[in-house]
Amino acid sequence: MAMQIFEYNGSAVVAMVGKNCFAIASDRRLGVQLQTIATDFQRISKIHDRVFIGLSGLATDVQTLYQRLVFRHKLYQLREERDMKPETFASLVSAILYEKRFGPYLCQPVIAGLGEDDKPFICTMDSIGAKELAKDFVVSGTASESLYGACEAMYKPDMEAEELFETISQALLSSVDRDCLSGWGGHVYVVTPTEIKERILKGRMD
Amino acid sequence: MGDSQYSFSLTTFSPSGKLVQIEHALTAVGSGQTSLGIKASNGVVIATEKKLPSILVDEESVQKIQHLTPNIGVVYSGMGPDFRVLVRKSRKQAEQYNRLYKEPIPVTQLVRETATVMQEFTQSGGVRPFGVSLLVAGYDDKGPQLYQVDPSGSYFSWKASAMGKNVSNAKTFLEKRYTEDMELDDAIHTAILTLKEGFEGEISSKNIEIGKIGADKVFRVLTPAEIDDYLAEVE
Numbered sequence: 261m262a263m264q265i266f267e268y269n270g271s272a273v274v275a276m277v278g279k280n281c282f283a284i285a286s287d288r289r290l291g292v293q294l295q296t297i298a299t300d301f302q303r304i305s306k307i308h309d310r311v312f313i314g315l316s317g318l319a320t321d322v323q324t325l326y327q328r329l330v331f332r333h334k335l336y337q338l339r340e341e342r343d344m345k346p347e348t349f350a351s352l353v354s355a356i357l358y359e360k361r362f363g364p365y366l367c368q369p370v371i372a373g374l375g376e377d378d379k380p381f382i383c384t385m386d387s388i389g390a391k392e393l394a395k396d397f398v399v400s401g402t403a404s405e406s407l408y409g410a411c412e413a414m415y416k417p418d419m420e421a422e423e424l425f426e427t428i429s430q431a432l433l434s435s436v437d438r439d440c441l442s443g444w445g446g447h448v449y450v451v452t453p454t455e456i457k458e459r460i461l462k463g464r465m466d
Numbered sequence: 467m468g469d470s471q472y473s474f475s476l477t478t479f480s481p482s483g484k485l486v487q488i489e490h491a492l493t494a495v496g497s498g499q500t501s502l503g504i505k506a507s508n509g510v511v512i513a514t515e516k517k518l519p520s521i522l523v524d525e526e527s528v529q530k531i532q533h534l535t536p537n538i539g540v541v542y543s544g545m546g547p548d549f550r551v552l553v554r555k556s557r558k559q560a561e562q563y564n565r566l567y568k569e570p571i572p573v574t575q576l577v578r579e580t581a582t583v584m585q586e587f588t589q590s591g592g593v594r595p596f597g598v599s600l601l602v603a604g605y606d607d608k609g610p611q612l613y614q615v616d617p618s619g620s621y622f623s624w625k626a627s628a629m630g631k632n633v634s635n636a637k638t639f640l641e642k643r644y645t646e647d648m649e650l651d652d653a654i655h656t657a658i659l660t661l662k663e664g665f666e667g668e669i670s671s672k673n674i675e676i677g678k679i680g681a682d683k684v685f686r687v688l689t690p691a692e693i694d695d696y697l698a699e700v701e
Contacts, residue, residue: 340575351568 265366266387268293270441271316272403273303274432275372275382276415277396278424281452282380284312284372285432287403288460289444290319299444299465307333308343309456311373312449313353316401317387318366325365329353346373346381350391357389364388368400378453397431403442406435425450425459433463476594487595488588491544491617494597495629498543500664501530502628502636503601504657505612509650509680510603512541512612513657515630515665516675531677531687535560537605538573539677539685543630544598544617552596556580573604577613577621585619599629605679632664639663650680658700671697 270291275284290301304314305326313329315322332352336344344352350371357365364387372382384398385391392398396415399407410431419427429448436443446461476487501514514530530549531541534556542549559579563571580600587593595617602613614629615621626644628636639660648656654676662669671693679685688696 339578340572345569348567348569352566355566 267402269319271401272436272442273314273316273370273400274407275370275398276428277380279418280378281421282372283424283428283450285428285448286314287436287442311346311349314370315367321365321367346375350383354389354391370400403435403439406438410435421450488618491595491597495544495599498630500630500632501541501543503612504626504653506648506650506653510610510612511653511657511678512601512603513676514541516673531675537683540602542598542600548596548598572606573611581615581619581621605683635664636660
């Protein structure tokens with residue numbers, strides 16, 4: 261069996277835009293090919309209260325890239341005395357990924373944040389930094405094809421936070437059920453201008 | 467005095483705790499042509515004398531006020547060639563920031579990086595400090611800003627400042643004339659009057675240069691025709 265490096269650990273990440281809010285969700289499985297190693301792997305991380313990044317792909321690069329990005333953002337905060345806007349952060353991630361053009365980080369990031377005037381921003385990019393902006397949803401990981409289908413069917417614009425949570429959770433769980441490499445629950449963040457709600461989903465535990 | 471024995475080497479402190487080369491650099495600045503800047507409530511103006519060594523020099527080819535980015539401009543007092551080098555480095559740093567973050571560089575960040583370059587030239591082997599002080603004028607999300615950067619690499623934010631030959635008269639004049647709620651056009655008039663204070667000879671649009679930036683966040687050097695209009699208003 262040929263080893264596909266992007267499918268080595270298994271992952272699923274999705275982000276959706278709502279009305280002055282966004283949601284970002286991921287699965288929780290960490291595997292080594294067919295064996296499940298952990299069921300509480302953290303794929304989504306907070307950069308600051310209004311910017312989140314979810315990373316799918318090879319787990320070691322997920323962790324290292326996250327550490328590098330937090331490092332860069334902390335320095336930025338100290339120098340500029342402000343938080344990074346989501347668009348700026350996305351440009352930074354893209355630049356950092358392209359630095360390693362000929363030996364890349366094997367990750368696909370999903371970035372979600374609230375920009376100026378609380379306007380939600382989402383984007384994804386490939387492992388060498390090609391940005392893809394979207395107005396509705398972005399997906400990434402081994403379950404991405406199922407996620408595209410589920411999101412396209414379930415998404416509607418201008419959902420409020422609670423309805424957005426339901427929609428993204430259903431899309432995530434139904435997609436990872438069709439993918440043997442991702443699943444074992446879900447981790448969902450719904451972010452509005454006033455609060456961040458973090459929830460764990462219990463789905464099919466396989 | 468003990469200091470003079472330490473004045474040749476940049477990287478050696480004198481017994482009085484000074485780097486004498488930097489003092490000399492400041493002297494070079496102090497004998498340069500006067501320049502000044504004023505921060506208004508809705509913009510910033512910077513201006514300088516443009517005394518050319520002979521009437522045969524094509525004054526249109528000389529531009530002392532330069533852009534660093536579309537919304538940040540700079541003027542200097544001191545050595546022109548050193549200024550050119552700093553402008554080049556600063557423009558590159560501003561563009562690198564823009565390439566990385568796809569966002570225009572904030573004024574404070576650009577000033578800090580330029581000042582860092584100037585400081586590096588006070589602590590390296592085989593180089594000398596820059597013989598210029600800069601006045602950086604910009605308008606970004608934090609509003610209008612005016613910064614002075616010295617050869618030592620220290621920088622200060624000013625409401626109004628002057629540098630060069632006529633610095634003490636100019637600063638006294640500015641202290642009297644400056645008000646917090648001044649608008650950009652008032653500031654331009656005040657800048658012209660301040661330049662006039664120590665001006666040798668007749669002031670005209672051919673021997674001064676004025677740059678301004680307003681709430682539109684576009685830095686512009688005024689044309690001689692525009693300067694003539696302001697000069698007429700001041701008379």
